[in-house]
Amino acid sequence: MSGYVGDLSAAQEAALNRFRQRVSDVTKPEHSDHFLLRWLRGFLEVVPADDIKRHALWLLEGFMDRLKQSSKKHGRNIETIIIIIDFENFSLRQLYSWQVITLLTDMLKVYEDNYPEILEMAYVINAPGFFPLLWKLVRPFLTQRTVEKVGIYGIDGWKAALLERLDPDALPQNWGGNMVGPDGDPRCPHLICPGGEVPDSYREELAKRRLTEENGATLQRIGQRSRWELPVQVSRSGEQLSWSFQTASGDLAFGLRYESPFGESVTSSEYLIELQRLSSCSLFPERGCLVCEKPGNYVLEFDNSYSWVTPKTLAYIVEVLPPPEEEEETSSL
Structure with a gap:
């Protein structure tokens, strides 16, 4: 079976029904079965999931090392981090893989089990219209203490929220601060990965x-x-x-x-x-x-x-x- 509407196996039909029920309180009238099946049909096309997990663990271990270094430098315990997740220009096409969701929830479980309480605050900014659907899926894998540390913002209001906690000299201009890149880029790509579309050439080479x-x-x-x-x-x-x-x-x-x-x-x-x-x-x-x-x-x-x-x-x-x-x-x- 292809996994498209009208060509589903019994198992695929059952998976669609379970998924529809799970997200029923955040779906909209325009979220048809065609829309929902995108989440269940997609796959990670360029980087193996295990490699992404290993990279995430490497980042978390790097955070732990930097906390120790900062504590030593400033002569006091520094135990938490602040995370900014920017959804600007992020489309559903980049996320409608069910395997991406599974990967995300797996990494959240690793975080909760092995790196408890290192999060000071997480800011989700420029959250797109479909974000409630994503949040509905990942929320059960977070403790209530973690959920209380997540601030979710659309296109407005988040710059003031960031400046309440962060030094503007340590924040890119693009996020309301004073920092710019070596060439004057307000997004500071030398420090912050800009993301973007994966080139088709990567997929062709992988094949x-x-x-x-x-x-x-x-x-x-x-x-x-x-x-x-x-x-x-x-x-x-x-x-x-x-x-x-x-x-x-x-x-x-x-x-x-x-x-x-x-x-x-x-x-x-x-x-x-x-x-x-x-x-x-x-x-x-x-x-x-x-x-x-x-x-x-x-x-x-x-x-x-x-x-x-x-x-x-x-x-x-x-x-x-x-x-x-x-x-x-x-x-x-």
Whole structure:
């Protein structure tokens, strides 16, 4: 099924109904099923979700380091940050992917679980007309304490609000302050990422980077309602299990489990990576590496059992590499 109105599977129809009910209090008469399906049909086209998550964690860790540095510099504890989220020129087209929403909520959960109370205030400015729909979706993933620290503004009123808390000399002119860039740009792009449209050339270049083009790639067909496992023997603790895989089209669930070596009096099995559907694994090669703490069988699982009619073609490269310290010794020779 294509995922468009008039061509929905039973599962897609059920997902649309659940979504419609969830956002019923913020939708408008013009928000037809065509409109709602945009949110459910889209996907992250240029950067893998895991890369975005890692970048977000890098930013959060950077905030923590800067808080420590500022505390040391000023001789007092500085524990919170102020965030400005500017939706100027932001369109629904940039956000109507349900996977984008899932990614956003996943990152919010990581923030709430691991970086509590570092937020002083978050200002959402130039909020577009569809923002209530977005807020309805992400609000359940925030604690009440965090929600109380979020100020939402349309096109008016936010400059005065920013200046109540922020030094105008530390705020770009575009946001009501005095700062300009080295070339006089009031938006200070040397400090603040301007965002914008992703060039089509990025997508075209990405389409050329198929795992099947890499040396050593192996193809495996996984039938509909089927799963396939690839056992890999690791003989020493510290060895690295490296994997890359990509489907020709469609998603696939992936997991990794450990099984104790054969011959032990008691055999055991445990998941190291729980099975999870990867919606973008046809767009980007999924890559990972694990330093194996103990010898045994490491089983890579590829699950297509949820697909009733569509088989998947999988390209993969799996290697067992020496422990990191041995690689360092070899590279230094």
